[in-house]
Amino acid sequence: MKKYIIYSLVSISLMLAGCEKDNFDAPNAMLEGQVTYQGEPISVRSNSAEFQIWQDGYALDEFIPVFIAQDGTYSVSLFAGEYKLVRRGGDPWLPQLNDTIVVQVDGTTQVDIPVTPYINISNESFQVNGQTLSASFQIDQIVEDTNVQEVSIMLSRNILLDRNINDFNEVIELEDFEFGTSNSIDIEIPESLRGEGYLYVRVGARSSMANELIYTNAQQIDL
CATH class of the missing domain: 2.60.40.1120 (Carboxypeptidase-like, regulatory domain)
Known part of the structure; x- marks a missing residue:
């Protein structure tokens, strides 16, 4: 019986000590x-x-x-x-x-x-004509010697939208691309998305010096 009481007291002491250690104040x-x-x-x-x-x-x-x-x-x-x-x-x-x-x-x-981005996207605008989305945007070189490695236009039913999370992503082949000039791209809206009423769209571009794309803000377009 004495051993049982001693073991119980030790267990209670350990439990109380553990509670004291876990009882930290939350960030304020x-x-x-x-x-x-x-x-x-x-x-x-x-x-x-x-x-x-x-x-x-x-x-x-x-x-x-x-x-x-x-x-x-x-x-x-x-x-x-x-x-x-x-x-x-x-x-x-x-x-x-x-x-x-x-x-x-x-x-x-x-x-x-x-921050100083390698490249930046500006002056973006989007217009829907029937089943076609017309996008215009400008890519500016911020860091010397960087190039554009990839440009994509992404569509989604939801505002959370990027290269990995989307309902449609088209990589754009830009011919005669120049920094600081306006680029106009037409893409066909996928049939599976045409009846949505509206979609969200973003343009993303990746510098040759970066692992991640830089994006325009997600914008809602009416269909």
């Missing part, structure tokens, strides 16, 4: 903002691009990944304090691993993150 602050180039938001594939957030003074020197939504916005729950934000490589903009942004987070803190 929020860091949010958007990715920008020259003050304008940059659109990406949802949860493909990310930043890394570091905080000095902890034994486990690990970063917090911050994923970016397709419209270029981000948000992350943190404890109040000072953090360092790093723009990593592999995204459709120049990595700046040695150029960190120091952020003081307290309550809800708004910080827009400037």
